[in-house]
Amino acid sequence: MGKHYDVVVIGGGSAGSVVAGRLAAETDADVLLIEAGGWDRNPLIHIPAGFFKLAQRGALDFKYSSVPQQQLDGRPRPTPAARVIGGGSSINAMTWVRGQAGDYAKWHEAAGGIGEWSYEDLLPRFAALETNNIFSGAGHGVDGPVQVSWPPRINQLNLAAVKAFQELGLPFNADYNGRDQSGVSITQNSMGNARRSSAATAFLHPARHRTNLTVLTHALAQRLLVTGKRVTGVEVARFGRRQRISAGTVVLSAGAYNSPRLLMLSGIGPEAELAKHGIPLEVRSEDVGRHLQDHPKVAITAHARGDLGYASHTRGMTMLVDGLIYLLTRDGPAATNGIESVSYYNPLDPVGTPTVGTYHVPVSAAMGAKGVTATPGLTFENIVLQPRSRGRVTLRDTDPRSAPLIDPNLLSEPEDLTTLIAGLRYARRAMRMPALAAVLEPELSPGLAVDGDDQLAEFSRRAVSGMAHPVGTCRMGADDDAVVDPSLRVRGVEGLRVIDASIMPNIPSANTNAAVMVIASKGVDLIRAEQRR
Numbered sequence: 001m002g003k004h005y006d007v008v009v010i011g012g013g014s015a016g017s018v019v020a021g022r023l024a025a026e027t028d029a030d031v032l033l034i035e036a037g038g039w040d041r042n043p044l045i046h047i048p049a050g051f052f053k054l055a056q057r058g059a060l061d062f063k064y065s066s067v068p069q070q071q072l073d074g075r076p077r078p079t080p081a082a083r084v085i086g087g088g089s090s091i092n093a094m095t096w097v098r099g100q101a102g103d104y105a106k107w108h109e110a111a112g113g114i115g116e117w118s119y120e121d122l123l124p125r126f127a128a129l130e131t132n133n134i135f136s137g138a139g140h141g142v143d144g145p146v147q148v149s150w151p152p153r154i155n156q157l158n159l160a161a162v163k164a165f166q167e168l169g170l171p172f173n174a175d176y177n178g179r180d181q182s183g184v185s186i187t188q189n190s191m192g193n194a195r196r197s198s199a200a201t202a203f204l205h206p207a208r209h210r211t212n213l214t215v216l217t218h219a220l221a222q223r224l225l226v227t228g229k230r231v232t233g234v235e236v237a238r239f240g241r242r243q244r245i246s247a248g249t250v251v252l253s254a255g256a257y258n259s260p261r262l263l264m265l266s267g268i269g270p271e272a273e274l275a276k277h278g279i280p281l282e283v284r285s286e287d288v289g290r291h292l293q294d295h296p297k298v299a300i301t302a303h304a305r306g307d308l309g310y311a312s313h314t315r316g317m318t319m320l321v322d323g324l325i326y327l328l329t330r331d332g333p334a335a336t337n338g339i340e341s342v343s344y345y346n347p348l349d350p351v352g353t354p355t356v357g358t359y360h361v362p363v364s365a366a367m368g369a370k371g372v373t374a375t376p377g378l379t380f381e382n383i384v385l386q387p388r389s390r391g392r393v394t395l396r397d398t399d400p401r402s403a404p405l406i407d408p409n410l411l412s413e414p415e416d417l418t419t420l421i422a423g424l425r426y427a428r429r430a431m432r433m434p435a436l437a438a439v440l441e442p443e444l445s446p447g448l449a450v451d452g453d454d455q456l457a458e459f460s461r462r463a464v465s466g467m468a469h470p471v472g473t474c475r476m477g478a479d480d481d482a483v484v485d486p487s488l489r490v491r492g493v494e495g496l497r498v499i500d501a502s503i504m505p506n507i508p509s510a511n512t513n514a515a516v517m518v519i520a521s522k523g524v525d526l527i528r529a530e531q532r533r
């Protein structure tokens with residue numbers, strides 16, 4: 001066995017950066033962080049508009065794709081997964097959303113009412129993360145490590161969209177991260193001073209100089225070392241060399257695709273799945289890889305009447321000029337992530353809890369694996385906030401370098417499709433309200449002729465993809481089948497915790513980064529409490 005560390009964190013993403021950074025800064029523990037990608041040096045990470053280019057190139061991504069989605073149209077779907085320090089928080093769209101109190105009530109219920117997982121319990125943690133540049137007072141923080149701000153500018157298409165949803169009857173909500181999510185709002189973003197505020201910039205970089213923190217980049221954890229019923233270390237490959245590292249505690253923060261994969265490669269998982277690949281069973285845990293959830297997303301689009309929005313800013317001289325303006329003034333189109341407004345609503349009940357979210361993207365097509373179609377226009381990306389469909393992550397083979405088999409099983413529950421179609425109808429009505437009708441051509445995709453339930457269902461099955469919010473594959477719960485207990489300890493084995501998106505029992509009605517960072521901050525306190533004992 002090689003060198004010994006008190007704590008080894010696998011994965012330096014949204015959760016792992018918080019865990020490693022805080023443990024190094026707040027304790028004397030010798031901490032090792034193992035990250036498959038490199039440091040977050042690419043300047044596109046830090047410039048807000050760089051997000052579009054990063055997503056188009058996929059340079060900092062594992063480039064996974066789902067298994068063919070037979071319940072849809074048989075095609076696989078892109079399943080982005082970050083591979084860089086900061087993880088998703090380094091490449092995501094930066095929208096900062098907490099979700100609904102009811103989401104966390106379900107976490108509290110899953111935890112059997114123990115371990116402080118309710119919204120009231122977690123609210124101080126959400127607040128403590130933030131330096132909020134918009135709000136203060138109860139529920140918001142003013143001196144936390146993550147900068148949270150409104151976009152520095154709002155383009156004409158998003159302003160019109162905000163107005164159009166109000167014309168439709170949805171009230172303006174200044175703060176969707178307050179008690180009530182419902183309404184049309186300006187987005188809150190994990191940005192400050194026109195720069196991305198990631199888990200890495202907030203937690204890891206400030207701890208980098210510490211002698212008790214070692215960060216191994218370009219290092220792929222291959223499997224956990226299990227001795228009896230205790231995890232004693234990790235096997236890592238780096239630049240073609242394999243080494244074994246001994247650990248007092250291992251924290252698995254490799255994300256909702258790779259945390260369950262690493263557990264299975266280490267003999268912790270469903271018996272039949274391990275047997276299929278000839279992996280000796282160390283701990284039987286049937287829910288490893290199960291309960292995969294993501295927000296299904298379907299876009300509708302229309303061309304703009306004129307060069308509105310940011311399409312012409314995604315290429316050529318305009319983009320270069322934007323870059324210069326940004327360098328000189330920290331302002332201009334490059335200083336925004338482009339997603340400057342959002343609506344949360346219940347399309348079937350105007351005063352009900354929101355079941356659909358619509359992101360207002362001021363270009364004519366949704367983000368996809370091949371990037372955006374840069375035609376001036378507006379895209380409404382509509383998502384089901386509390387999907388019921390459940391998918392699964394399994395092993396392709398036993399090669400630690402292989403991609404997992406990812407089956408998001410999107411829209412497999414009929415209720416998700418019903419909610420989505422109701423949302424599409426609501427969003428397309430907003431597009432026809434006076435404020436948007438004045439600046440948009442008639443709907444381009446799917447087009448108003450596609451209107452019946454069957455037609456919209458067929459369109460949705462073709463157009464749907466996940467939001468890149470995978471969760472649930474190492475679910476937390478008080479029941480014996482849960483992968484981790486309410487203290488995030490893996491059941492059936494000592495010395496191992498999972499702390500990342502995979503532990504969520506149910507997906508929050510929100511983009512998932514803020515919730516992951518809250519889980520990580522709680523995870524640090526759980527580890528510290530154990531160290532003190």
Ligand SMILES: Cc1cc2nc3c(=O)[nH]c(=O)nc-3n(C[C@H](O)[C@H](O)[C@H](O)COP(=O)(O)OP(=O)(O)OC[C@H]3O[C@@H](n4cnc5c(N)ncnc54)[C@H](O)[C@@H]3O)c2cc1C
Binds near residue numbers: 081085220222470513
């Ligand atoms: C393209 C995209 C856009 C998104 N947009 C938003 C948004 O606007 N707002 C929002 O709130 N959320 C958004 N999300 C979701 C959010 O960023 C994620 O939920 C969150 O980052 C997940 O955190 P995590 O720590 O669980 O995993 P990750 O942040 O993915 O971290 C996992 C880390 O583990 C590393 N790793 C994996 N396997 C190994 C291994 N074997 N050895 C070593 N290292 C390994 C990976 O390289 C990665 O760095 C987006 C995500 C993506 C991908």
